[in-house]
Amino acid sequence: MTSQQSLTVNQNLTIRLLRVLRYNKARIERSLTLLPESRRPLFHALPFLLHINHPEFPGFVDGDSVPFGLNNFTYRDQIKEALSLCFPAQQSLLDDVKQLWPRQRAIDALVLMGSIGTIAQSDNSDFDYWVCVNGENLTDAQLAALQQKLTLIEQWAEDAHQLEVHFFLSDINKVRANDFGVAEGESAGSAQAVLLKNEFYTTNIVVAGKAPFWWLVPDSVSEQQYYSLMGHLKEGSSLEPGWFMDLGALEHLDPSELFGAAIWQLGKAMDSPFKSVLKMAKLEVFLENAEHEQPLCNLLKKRVHNGDEAPGSVATIDPYALMFDQLIVHYTSLHQPEVVELLQQCLYIKCGTRLSQPLDKEKVTFKRRIIAGYVKQWGWTRAELRHLDNINNWSFQEMVQLSRRIHSFLIHCYRRMSAKLSLDNQSVSKEDMTVLGRRLDTFYSKKDNKIPFLRSGFDDKVYCPQITVKKHRKKGGGELWVAYYGDQLGKLGKVLDRTRMMQTLCPVQLMLWCVCNRLVDNHTQILLDYDTDPVTDYDLTQFVKHALALFPPVKVNALARDALLSPQQIKTCLVVLNFTTIRLKATVEEVTVIYSTTWGETFVTSGVEALDSLWFELQEVSPAPPCYLFVPRSSHSRRIAHDFQQSNEQPFTVLD
Structure with a gap:
């Protein structure tokens, strides 16, 4: 490669980096906008608790070998103000924060994934973090101590602030190899490893630390091209290698994971049908388009790199909305208006934007603007909006009717996918298949004398005083x-x-x-x-x-x-x-x-x-x-x- 070509590559990498940083900043601002005011300081407090290890603060683990410290973490005024609100009794320590600072920084990055910072974020959204570390630099005892620290912080967030936080300790080397170990009782690695990485890349927000280098490569590159571009990172340049972590490329998704992912989503639907109906639809859309469609994360990255046609428009890109648009296009093309209507209703209910209730223009968020745009496009009447916004007062029959439509779609979707998949080539393990299959049988099967499960998405609303x-x-x-x-x-x-x-x-x-x-x-x-x-x-x-x-x-x-x-x-x-x-x-x-x-x-x-x-x-x-x-x-x-x-x-x- 000539010096001119190398210069062009570096310039392109730098331009992409700037747009990714702008997009990441916009996602953080969205997250804070949608958080209840009382919880906003926690957004800044949680990274700080991973950065320090002191007995006066939550998450302290005694011992000299406890790994802590976040890469590239800085003590900005915004963080200082948030910590003063969260820990007023420790103000003297915060005034001289250098005494808390780690000598070495063991955590490469703290990255949020999921609905936070998207139209799907609600007051009850969990905070799901990947705590990215280089496992080669840490002993088993150190990893256990770090996990103990993370668990203590999770408990503090729940007990002190009623915030559900999940830290997933992620070894960068294992993630690169699509090894996600065991999660929630089943092996995510055997059920949906590449799909999980796609989900991570689609929704991630870098809260602190290194960014995935994946963000800087074009949307359609081979693994070889990915590592060739990584070779352009140079010490002392505008593209410092220490700013990035290698979680691996993602060229395409793996159809062999679809069956495991489908039964996984059916399992999740027992607790969160509104979320699962959209995710199950996403799996079916992927199966239909596997040969000619890129993974959603790459389509999202392409829009971020393009600045969504203009650099200032990066802030309008929403991962959840992009996924939803794909679903609607697919089921509309199949002339399935009843499915399209169900997906629209599930999205609206899940997002919880009560459009029938007017707001001050100053309080209108990006989420409300996007959902209002959808509703106008769908041609919904004010009466339809009022009905969905009044879901807390629905009759028992109305709740059950919608729940039955959801579970009927999930089962039919699963059956259509099963008919098209070769089960011999599926990567889900035999044990996981047994566990997931028996859970589905317990929940869905009809048997003589069995008490049937009420297939409801309204567990918090069906209770009868x-x-x-x-x-x-x-x-x-x-x-x-x-x-x-x-x-x-x-x-x-x-x-x-x-x-x-x-x-x-x-x-x-x-x-x-x-x-x-x-x-x-x-x-x-x-x-x-x-x-x-x-x-x-x-x-x-x-x-x-x-x-x-x-x-x-x-x-x-x-x-x-x-x-x-x-x-x-x-x-x-x-x-x-x-x-x-x-x-x-x-x-x-x-x-x-x-x-x-x-x-x-x-x-x-x-x-x-x-x-x-x-x-x-x-x-x-x-x-x-x-x-x-x-x-x-x-x-x-x-x-x-x-x-x-x-x-x-x-x-x-x-x-x-």
């Missing part, structure tokens, strides 16, 4: 027990139908469904309609109390990995006697058996024969699962419980 339970006579004979949201005593017709939540053949199954799906707890007022003898509201309240203790709501994603890799076993068993029979009799007239399993499923069956069929799982395993007995209050309840115990070899603990 008050429910009404009614018994209806079926036309062909028999009974239906129905739970309604709120106080519906004396109400009939359409008003009643709008609050209907669930109906079953017996009240035990009905209340257990409410407990397992977080609709009721011990504080819920249960209103029982007339003509339900012999069942009383006291019976229902007592049963709910015991069900909450024995069969608490299950977070399927929190099920232990070891349990899912082991054979399924009964975890707890409860027998309920004579719940709906006349209480004057002193004999066992009705048996209802409830049991939960180590795979997170709960079942309800009827009859003594149901208990007999479980004898092996209850009696011949070690340790034997605990068994309990509940008899509704009556003058004969003790005798009924005693007689039942005498007739069964299995020991039962009687509940009051």
Whole structure:
């Protein structure tokens, strides 16, 4: 290469660097704009706590070999002001901050990834940081000490400021090789390594330290060209090697990761369906365009390098909006208006921009401007906006209807992708496949006598401070027990139908469904309609109390990995006697058996024969699962419980 060519390459690298720095600065400013005012100082305090190690500050770990200190971290006035607000009692130390400064700096970079600084950022957004280090320079003991320090800072942020912070200790050398170890109980490396790197490159904000050199290379280069350009970094030049870290190039994504990523997203959808519906759609779009489309991170980088046609417009580029635009183009081209509408609604709800509520022009953020532009483009009416903005007051049926549409899309998307993928070439490990598959089976599968999971994206909104339970006579004979949201005593017709939540053949199954799906707890007022003898509201309240203790709501994603890799076993068993029979009799007239399993499923069956069929799982395993007995209050309840115990070899603990 001639000196002139080398000069041109360096000039191009410098121009890209300036635009990347401008973009990074804009993302930081966006992050701070969207943060609640009380949390803005934390944005500056968290890097500082990684930079120092002192007993007067959170994150202190005793010992001479504790790695700390952030590369290229400077003590600016903005940081000084933030620290004064966070740590007023340590002001004397902050006034002479040099005494806290590290002799050596062990952390190459602190990088944010995820929704922060995008239109998807909300007041409840987690702070997900990559703490980038060179593992070759640190011993296992030092890495363990640094991890301890990070955990202490996470706990401080949660306890003192109710801010959820996650630090992912990332070895630069392993990231370069797409080795992400184990995350959240499953191997991210086997499920979606390159996809995770794409996600990182698409959303990252360098908070402090070195920038990924990836940002400086053009959007479409080979790995060989990537390292050739890295060779232009020279000590003492405007492109200092110490300013950058090598996390590796990313030419294209790997289709072999798609199946693992798809079932991963289905798993995530159990907790965050609004986020997962967009991410699952992104996977399907990638599969359809794998041969001729660049990874999203490279498309984003191209726009940053181009200054989005003008250098001043770099600040308008949003990773989340860019992803969303890709999805809409794809599903519009397939003439799937119902999917397009679902994605639009999910984006709007997730972003939480209440456009039906006017704001002062001075308070209008970039996020509101982008979402308002979308809504105008979609042609939504003010009535539609008001309806979505009033989501906290939606009826139970409206919430469930949207949730069903979301989960239906996720399942159909997964099936379409599975049909196009060769499972033999997928990189997800056998163990991960087993764990993820069993979680999905627990959450989605329908089985005889199983209590179904309410597929809701509204866990925080489906809780009922008050429910009404009614018994209806079926036309062909028999009974239906129905739970309604709120106080519906004396109400009939359409008003009643709008609050209907669930109906079953017996009240035990009905209340257990409410407990397992977080609709009721011990504080819920249960209103029982007339003509339900012999069942009383006291019976229902007592049963709910015991069900909450024995069969608490299950977070399927929190099920232990070891349990899912082991054979399924009964975890707890409860027998309920004579719940709906006349209480004057002193004999066992009705048996209802409830049991939960180590795979997170709960079942309800009827009859003594149901208990007999479980004898092996209850009696011949070690340790034997605990068994309990509940008899509704009556003058004969003790005798009924005693007689039942005498007739069964299995020991039962009687509940009051």
